Amino acid sequence: MNKIDVADIADIAKGAAILGAGGGGDPYLGRLLAERAVERIGPVRVVPVSDLPDDALVLPVAMMGAPTVIVEKPPAGDELVRAVAAIEGALGRPVTHIACLEAGGLNSMTPIATAAATGLPLIDGDGMGRAFPELQMVLPTLDGIPCSPMVMVDEKGNTVVLDTVDNTWAERLARGATVEMGCSASIALYPMTGKAARAALVPGTLGLAARLGRLVTECRAEHRDAARAVAEEMGGVVLFTGKVVDVARKTTGGFARGEAVLAGTGADDGAALTLSFQNEHLVAARDGRVVASVPDLICVLDAETGEPVTTEAMGYGYRVTVVGLPCHSRWRTREGLALVGPAYFGYDHPYLPVEHLARQS
Amino acid sequence: MHIGIDVGGTNTDAVLMAGDRVLATIKTATTQDVTTGIRDALDGLAEAHPFAPGDIDVVAIGTTHFTNAVIQASGLAATAVVRLGLPAAAGIPPLTGWPARLRSAIGEHVHLCHGGHEFDGREISPLDPDELKRVAEDIVACGVDSVAITSIFSPVNQEMELAAAEILRAQVPWLRISLSHEVGRVGLLERENATIVNASLLPVADRITGAFHAALVKVGIEAPLYLSQNDGTLMDAEYVRRYPVATFAAGPTNSMRGAALLSGLSDCVVVDIGGTTTDVGAVVGGFPRPATTEVDIGGVRTNFRMPDVVSIGIGGGSRVVLGEESVVGPESVGLRLHTEGLVFGGSTLTATDVAVAGGLADIGDPTLVAHLDRARVRRCLDAIARRVGVLADTMRTSAEPIPMVLVGGGSVLLPDSVPGFDKVVRPENYAVANAIGAAIAQVGGEVDRVFSAADGSRGDILDKAKDEALRKAVLAGADEDTVRVVEVEELPMAYLPGDAVRVRVKAVGDLVLGGTR
Structure with a gap:
């Protein structure tokens, strides 16, 4: 992928929403924002992560706030x-490349719109290879790259520049400011050199999203099982097919946490799958046994259309297929798991890769 | 007595009912002229079961007129679009993503103005009366007389929409105005789209309700006229003239509601087999289960609740290739079944012919299908039942046994047992279930808003929302003694401290009928 044109955007939004693992924002809104920018200004130039010069100044951008x-x-x-x-x-030098911080329906699109509007090239990669709920949960944190200086901007013209002692503090302070800004803020953060970006970013995310999006569209046209095709493409596992029979949501600590219970249909008849989420899906347990866990991706797709279903949208009666996809290998290291493993989210089960769990059953 | 009429694309079905009892049913062809079609149906009913016009308490009509007006982009009013919320939301102006045909049908009279609220009720920016006066001037200059006004977070706070409407109306008194908080729910673009569609349909609504009234007057019926909404409740003609968009998707809703009433089952899976397709939906507590996905109307994305329906291409007119493994559909002879089907002397083998050959139906001349291979006919019918059974199974939400209700003219294709369903019910009058659904006289009220902790405890908030929904239902004409809350949904909003929660409550009650007979 060396450029993004209007025709590519719907596929990328759909594929990125799959990688968003239930979070990452509304792909429809994201698509409209990106399409409008590219229609007006023209295609966006895309640069592979590996082509970044050492002295490039790479800037990831995103939106932060409540999806609703x-x-x-x-x-x-x-x-x-x-x-x-x-x-x-703040840095006293020009940004040379725009990047994507997380793969998700909305946050894969905001960098496209920004690259179009600024005329800067966009990097084909992202900061986590999926979506996570908090700002410090990115691979650059593992490399010691600071989130600061971070900028938050609202539609009214307010600009907040954060200079924090660490990336967790950036999350804490930015969360409060986001609420004051009306619960949605546009953010630019983790400015880094090309050399640092080459080591820290997940390469090929946009190309992968486009491929996944196209795959789902093709499967639908050919009446093939999109969820299975996505799992095969990603080396993942189809975990469950069923209907949502209960969704319990509660707001704690400023996050929408909750649980969805699925009753199996077809081959999974008689079994139940429980999905636990904090904006993104965190744990999938089949009849009480963990079959996939954060940081692996737990993705919920409409059983009929293969369209990704965000945790916000998931409701009673939805017929879905749940797939587990392996996360980026760095999340599976000791440092990665300390940042985004089950324990960080308050679970006491040990992390086991989704493909190992599948072999155990 | 009351009358239910379903105006479909091809057929107009009508029923005369006394309470839950069906007195007469009639199927007529839908006519180009709206008044004539309704009058034909009323005349047909009177012939089947004579009644005095004064004995009719209510006439309820389900119609596809409004949906078709949007799909065909015909008869829509030029509509000005006013969005209050600057500087927010300018990144995606109104009409973004609309099909070109609809954009040009309503014109591109878009006005982004100041105003709007935050999720917690703070103002994004104050309303600017001078700005709105300039909008009024432009509206007059363009000769537009329908306006859709949408303010950010108006489901939480309606003030700005009401104030803007007042300013515009003071400048242009003849304006027809649709306000988004009265039309849709949270989700700016989808609510705005529904409001624009609604505003553009206002003249169509005047015309259609006028034509319906004219038909009743010609027959001498003075009873109030109601129209079906997409949620299975009724609205009076006056309401339709303000909110025509609420009639969308009333067809499948009515068919499911009718099936529930005819079978006496308030929880069931409904299988509606027509000429070309089989639609399957679920009825929960007497109402169709709503779909969870966003709904496109003529290519415009809205966030209306539509019934959750899945379909396959099997119907009474489906073409069949009979073999060891028979092929049924999706091609269909459709309306021409009565001339092309074998049992009617035609030359096309259809699913209906196979059903007759298999002894499931007694239609046309059975001797014309006597030559078909018995074993293949049996296997073909088994395969149809299996496919419908698999589709219907996806609509179940629990392992509990749930009965299946068969309606629609094509339901003769299915035997009395369908794989996966212990109980299959084929009610009387199954062919006009949709008109019967229209005749079920219930009305509702709905609340869908974001509440914050400042509104009180969770219990207080829910009570407040329930009271408001009940009040709205009574205002819509529901009998105070029967009105009850049928649906409560809470959605805490992500990332917000302060426990902001979106609450949706729906209340429904029996319509107060004029004189009970």
Whole structure:
């Protein structure tokens, strides 16, 4: 993939929403934002992570906030361009490349719109290879790359520049400011050199998202099982097919946590799968036994259409297929698991890769 | 007595009912002229079961007129779109993602203005009366007289939409205005789209309800006129003239509601087999289970609740290739079944012919299918039942046994037992279940809003929402003694401290009928 045109965007949004593992925002809204920018300004140039020069200044951008608020109060349109300028002001040098921080329906799209608007090339990669709920949960944190200076911008013209002692503090302070900004903020963060980006970013995310999106569209047209095709493409596992029979949600600590219970259909008749989520799906347990766990990706797809289902959208009666996909290998290291493993999210089960768990059953 | 009428694309079905009892049913062809079609149906009913016009308490009509007007982009009013929320949301202006045909049908009169609220009720920016006066001038200059006003977070706070409407109306008194908080739920673009579609349908609504009224007057019926909404409840003609968009998808809803009433089952899977397709839906507590996905209407994305329906291409008119492994559908002779099917003397083997050959139906001339291979006919019918059974199974939400109700003219294809379902019910009058669904006189009220901790404890918030939904149902004409809450949904909003929660409550009650007879 060396450029992104209007025709590519719907596929990338869909594929990225799969990689978003239930989070990462509304792919429809994201798609409209990106399509509009590319329609008006032209295709976005895409650069592989490996082609980054050492001295490049790479800047990931995203939106932060409550998905339900963002779909009611979409951005004004120029926030991220202002955020890029504010980072340039703080660092005293021009940004050379825009990057994607997380793969998700909305946050794969905001960098495309920003790259179009600024005329900067976009890097084909992202900071985690999936979506996670908190700012410090990115591979650059494992490399010691600071989140600061981080810029937050709202539609009213407010700009907040954060300079924090560590990336967890950035999350804490930014979360509070986001609420004051009306629960949606546009953010630019983790500015890094090309050399650092080559080591820290997950390569090929946009190309992968486009491939997955196309795969789902093709499967639907050919009446093939999209979920199985996605699992095969990613070296993952089809975990379960069933109907959502209960969704319990509660808000604690500023996050939407909850559990969904699925009753099996077809081959899974008689079994139950419990999905636990904090914006993204964290744990899938079949009849009480963990079959996939964070940081592996637990993705829920509409059983009929293969369209990804976000945790926000998941409701009673939904007929879905759940797939488990292996996460980036660095998340499976001791340091990776300390940042985003089951224990961080309050679970006491040990992490085992989803493909190992599948072999055990 | 009351009358239910379902105006479909091809047929208009009508029923005369006394309470839950069906007195007469009639199927007529849908006519180009709206008044004539309804009058034909009413005349047909009177012929089948004579009644005095004064004996009719209510006439309820389910219609596809409004859906078709949008799909065909015909008869829609030029509509100005006013969004309150600047500087927010300008990144995706109104009409983004609309099909070109619909955009040009309503014109591109888009106005982004200041106003709107945050999720917690703070103002994004104050309303600017001068800005709105300039909008009014532009509206007059363009000769537009329908307006859709959408303010950010108006489901939480309606003030800005109401104030903006007042300012515009003071400048242009003849404006027809649709306000988004009265039309849709949280989700700006989808709610705005529904509001624009609604505003553009206002003249169609005047015309159609006028034509319905004219038909009743011609027959001498003075009873109030109601129309079916997508959630299975009724709205009066006056309401339809303000919210025509609420009639969308009333067809499948009515068919499922009718099936539930005819079978006496408030929880069931409904299989509606027509000429070309089989639609399967689930009825929970007497109402169709709503779909969870966003719904496109004529290519415009809205967030209306539509019934959850899955379909396959098997119907009474499906073409069949009979063999060791028979092929049924998806091609269908459709309306021409009565001339092309073998049992009607035609030359095309259809699913209906196979059902007759297998002894499931007594239609046309059975001797014309006597030559078909018995064993293949049996296997073909088994395969149809199996496919419908698999589809119907996906609609179940628990392992508990649930009965299946068969309706629609094509339901003769199925035997009395379907794999996976212990109990299969084939109610009387199954062919006009949709008109019967329209005749079920219930009305509802709904609340869908974001509440914050400032609104009180969780219990207080739910009570507040329930009271409001009940009040809305009574205002819509529900009998106070029968009105009850049928649905409560809570959705805590991600990342928010302060326990903001989106609450949706629906209340429904029996319609107060004029004189009970």
